[in-house]
Amino acid sequence: MTTATEKPSTVLDSDRRTSNRLLPPKRKKLRSSALPVFLVMPAVVLMAIITVAPAIYAFVLSFMGRKVTGGLLGGGTQEIFVGLNNYVAALTDSEFWASITRMLTVAVVGVPATLILATVFALCLDAKRARLTGFTRIAIFIPYAVPGVVASLLWGFLYMPATSPIGGGVIDYFGSTTIFFSVANIAVWGVVGFNMIILYTAIRGLPAELYDAAQLDGASELQIALKIKLPLIRPALVMCGLFSVLGALQLFNEPTTLRPLANAITSSWVPLMKVYSDAFVTNNIYQGAASALLLVALTVGATVVVNAVGRRLGKANK
Amino acid sequence: MSTLQYSSVGASKRINLIPTLVLFVGAAYCILPVLWILIASTKSKSELFNTAAYLPSFNGGLWENLTGLFAYRDGIFLRWAGNSVIYAVGGGLLSTVIAASAGYALAKYSFRGSKLTFRLIVAGVLLPSIMLAIPQYLLLAQFGLTNSYFSVLLPLVVSPFAIYLCKIYAESSVPDEIMEAARIDGGSEFRIFVSVGLRMMTPALVTVFLLQFIGIWNNFLLPFIMLSDDKLYPLTLGLYGMLRVSGGQAALYSLVITGALVSIIPVVALFLSLQRYWRIDMLSGGVKS
Numbered sequence: 258m259t260t261a262t263e264k265p266s267t268v269l270d271s272d273r274r275t276s277n278r279l280l281p282p283k284r285k286k287l288r289s290s291a292l293p294v295f296l297v298m299p300a301v302v303l304m305a306i307i308t309v310a311p312a313i314y315a316f317v318l319s320f321m322g323r324k325v326t327g328g329l330l331g332g333g334t335q336e337i338f339v340g341l342n343n344y345v346a347a348l349t350d351s352e353f354w355a356s357i358t359r360m361l362t363v364a365v366v367g368v369p370a371t372l373i374l375a376t377v378f379a380l381c382l383d384a385k386r387a388r389l390t391g392f393t394r395i396a397i398f399i400p401y402a403v404p405g406v407v408a409s410l411l412w413g414f415l416y417m418p419a420t421s422p423i424g425g426g427v428i429d430y431f432g433s434t435t436i437f438f439s440v441a442n443i444a445v446w447g448v449v450g451f452n453m454i455i456l457y458t459a460i461r462g463l464p465a466e467l468y469d470a471a472q473l474d475g476a477s478e479l480q481i482a483l484k485i486k487l488p489l490i491r492p493a494l495v496m497c498g499l500f501s502v503l504g505a506l507q508l509f510n511e512p513t514t515l516r517p518l519a520n521a522i523t524s525s526w527v528p529l530m531k532v533y534s535d536a537f538v539t540n541n542i543y544q545g546a547a548s549a550l551l552l553v554a555l556t557v558g559a560t561v562v563v564n565a566v567g568r569r570l571g572k573a574n575k
Numbered sequence: 576m577s578t579l580q581y582s583s584v585g586a587s588k589r590i591n592l593i594p595t596l597v598l599f600v601g602a603a604y605c606i607l608p609v610l611w612i613l614i615a616s617t618k619s620k621s622e623l624f625n626t627a628a629y630l631p632s633f634n635g636g637l638w639e640n641l642t643g644l645f646a647y648r649d650g651i652f653l654r655w656a657g658n659s660v661i662y663a664v665g666g667g668l669l670s671t672v673i674a675a676s677a678g679y680a681l682a683k684y685s686f687r688g689s690k691l692t693f694r695l696i697v698a699g700v701l702l703p704s705i706m707l708a709i710p711q712y713l714l715l716a717q718f719g720l721t722n723s724y725f726s727v728l729l730p731l732v733v734s735p736f737a738i739y740l741c742k743i744y745a746e747s748s749v750p751d752e753i754m755e756a757a758r759i760d761g762g763s764e765f766r767i768f769v770s771v772g773l774r775m776m777t778p779a780l781v782t783v784f785l786l787q788f789i790g791i792w793n794n795f796l797l798p799f800i801m802l803s804d805d806k807l808y809p810l811t812l813g814l815y816g817m818l819r820v821s822g823g824q825a826a827l828y829s830l831v832i833t834g835a836l837v838s839i840i841p842v843v844a845l846f847l848s849l850q851r852y853w854r855i856d857m858l859s860g861g862v863k864s
Contacts, residue, residue, distance in 0.1 A: 292764040293684035297692060300677035303733040304699060308707055314717075315710035378601050381594035388595045395847070396602035399609065402842040404793035406811040407835045410818060411612050414832060419624050422611060450605060478591075499701075507705055510795045510811075517819045529705075529796070536709050537800075549709045553702065560701045 312553070318546035319343050343547035347535075353548060356531040357555075359437070363527070364505035367441035371501050372494065374445065375452035379490075380482045382453070383460045394457075398450035405447060409514035412443045417518055431519035439519075443511045448504065452497045459493035460486050495567030502563050506556050509533075528552050609839070616640055616833040623829055640833040647817075647830055654806060655813035656837070659792055661724065662809050666731040667788040673733055674783055678741025679772045683749060693742065699735030705796055712800045726801040727809075731791050737783045744779035745772065781852045785845070792842055810838040 322339035347353055378397055382390050400408065414420045416430035416439055430439045463486060471481050509529040516522045524538060525531035532552060536545025615623060619636035644652050680686075681693050704711075711730050715721045749772050757767045773780070795811045802808060805816060814834050821827035 290684070290764045292768065293680035293686050293689070296676035296680035296768070297689070299673050300696075300733055300738055301692060303673065303729075304695070304735070307711065307730050307733055308699060308702070308704060311707050311710035311714045314714045315707075318710075318713060374601070377597060381597045384591050384594035386589060386591035387598065388590050390598065393598035393602040395850075397598070397605045399843060400605050402789055402846045403609070403839050404795070404811050404842075406793075406795045406815050407839055408608075410814060410831060410835045411608050413818075414615065414828070415608060415611060420615070420828070446605065446608070449601075503701070503703055507703055509705075513795075513799075514815055514818070517821070532709055533800070536713075542713055545709055546713065549706070553706050556702060556706055 312550075315546040315550055318543050319550055322543050339543070343543050344551070346544060347548045347551055352525050353528075353531055353551075356525050356528045360505060360508055360527040362437045363441045363444070363508060364502065366438055367444050368498065368501040368505060370441065370445045371449055371452055372497055374449050375456055375497060376487070376494070378449070378453040379456035379460055380486060382457050383486070384478060384482070394454075397453055400447050400449075401451045403447065405443075405510035406514050408443050408447050409511045412439070412446070413515050413518045431515075431521050433521050436515075436519060436521040440508075440511050440515065443515075444504065444508070448501070452501070455497055456490055456493050459490040463489055491567070491570065495563070495570075498567065499560065499563045502559050503556065506552070506559060528555070612832055612836050616829070616836045618829065620829050623832075636829075637833075640829050641837075644830050644833050644837065651805070652810075652813065652834060652837075655808050655810045658724075658807060659809040659811075659838070660841075662727055662731070662794075662798075663788045663792040666728050666791045667784050669728070669732045670734050670737055670787045671780055671784045674737035674741045675773060675776060675780055676768075677738045678743075678779075679745045679749070679768060679776065681738075682742045682745035683751075683754065683772070696735045696738050696742075700739055704730060708797050708800050711797075715801070721801050722803050722807065723801075724807060727794075727798050727807075730797060731787075731794070734783075734787060734790075737787060740783055741776065741779055745776055748779075749775045778852065781849060785849060788845065789842060810834070814838060 320338060320340060320343070321336050322342060323334045324337045326335045381387055382394055403411070415423055416425050418425045421430075429435060467485055467489075468481055471485055476484070507529060508527045512522050512526045513530060516524075516526075524534045528548075529552065532545055532548045535548050536542050539545075614631045617631045617633070617637040617640075619632070619634065619639050622632050622634070622636055677696075681689055681696075708730070712721060712726075715726050715729075720726055753771055753775075754767055757771055758764075762770070792809075793811065794809070795815070798807075798809050798812045799815075802812065805813065808816065814831060817827055817831050817834065821831065
């Protein structure tokens with residue numbers, strides 16, 4: 258990437274550190290030592306146990322099924338190879354697609370809201386003569402430290418007619434349409450501060466000379482914010498967008514916690530809940546494994562798309 | 576970072592009203608729900624539903640709620656809190672040590688397979704491990720290892736993102752010259768790792784520990800899947816269970832509200848007290864290059 262955002266390190270760091278960063282390190286391999294392998298080993302082994310092995314196991318399971326054997330000595334079940342049956346079943350299950358649609362609906366509300374609010378807050382923090390930014394920055398970040406479950410409990414009580422201080426008696430926050438906004442709001446509340454800090458740091462890393470020149474040309478502060486700062490923090494924005502999309506795919510805690518309060522939320526409301534109910538409620542681990550892997554594929558796909566979109570937007574900017 | 580302050584041509588002492596107001600609205604949006612729960616926890620069961628929402632009550636409601644909470648089912652709430660500490664501190668420390676070692680090795684040495692390892696780790700960052708929670712359960716169930724502290728801790732001790740952060744940080748903050756000098760002085764590679772590498776990576780280690788601590792403390796899906804014995808529950812799962820048991824009836828609401836408050840205090844306190852030491856700006860460090 259050859260955007261100007263690479264520059265901050267050149268401006269900030271001492272020359273030596275910059276050259277370290279830009280040139281490949283020269284003297285990496287000094288003498289053969291077993292230490293680096295020894296240091297990397299725990300991470301590699303554990304990652305193999307935690308991600309690779311379960312993925313392979315789920316892959317195998319996803320092609321299996323259970324057959325009831327009715328022998329003379331009483332029935333039993335037997336594990337058999339069923340080919341793509343579980344995938345066909347998952348993909349033709351309308352509830353699977355419905356759960357994806359609901360997740361996307363929440364994402365369509367939540368992801369842009371997160372990015373826009375975080376960007377606005379970050380630009381305001383960086384604005385000249387904005388006051389009490391130390392306090393507001395921490396205040397906006399605080400919800401990040403609140404567990405998703407607790408955030409949902411908390412907002413659940415704020416939404417609930419009996420306890421609502423925000424008009425829950427008048428507005429039905431758990432209605433069939435409003436529920437998407439209610440869930441998205443909890444997610445946005447939790448992550449907006451985190452994204453704000455990432456974007457703010459990216460803005461602070463921009464070289465000051467850029468603004469001086471623009472100011473001399475008579476640009477207003479708003480123009481500087483929108484025409485200079487905003488395009489230059491694009492890589493950070495793409496990263497925030499990617500994290501937000503990944504977060505949407507992982508949506509689980511908020512709807513699950515709200516479920517006892519909101520009838521609009523079903524047991525398979527979003528994909529992860531659907532996978533959970535396939536595996537444990539319906540008690541079909543084979544089906545659960547197949548839908549879990551489909552969700553993984555969806556995640557990988559979404560990552561690729563967000564990256565491609567980010568790159569294309571970058572080209573359009575130039 | 577004061578050098579970054581761009582020159583103040585014609586700046587006056589006036590407040591820049593619009594950004595300040597926008598930030599205040601944002602702060603209110605983020606703080607008021609927390610404030611509400613603080614106030615709601617001071618209310619007794621009957622007051623919860625029929626007193627002004629943003630007025631605290633001083634009729635001993637908070638004490639009543641706290642004693643009620645800690646007496647709930649023979650003090651199981653305290654047990655959940657202890658479990659959360661075990662998961663978050665244990666998992667946080669282990670994953671920090673593992674990430675620091677791997678990140679340092681990948682940054683400062685090149686060895687057979689080091690590039691490939693790093694690529695796999697980056698791929699791991701983009702695939703959240705929670706997506707694999709159910710396969711993890713299925714695999715652990717084969718060995719009868721579910722429903723234990725181990726089953727919740729194991730999937731959390733390796734964080735690809737933490738390794739990635741440690742590697743990026745070690746690359747820019749552990750100078751080869753110092754390592755070389757230590758070698759000439761006869762220090763073993765391991766000593767160099769401990770006394771040069773880890774020391775210089777301290778800000779990264781604090782950041783990684785805090786991120787992991789918060790991540791694990793807030794985790795819900797993994798214990799939700801792995802645990803069936805509620806003695807092993809962390810706070811998040813315990814509170815969810817309380818809400819579900821209450822079944823839409825108001826009897827337990829004040830206890831759940833108070834529990835929610837108690838459960839966020841340690842995280843907020845830890846975060847605020849370590850605020851000076853941790854460097855969230857590291858997170859965007861990876862974006863620059």
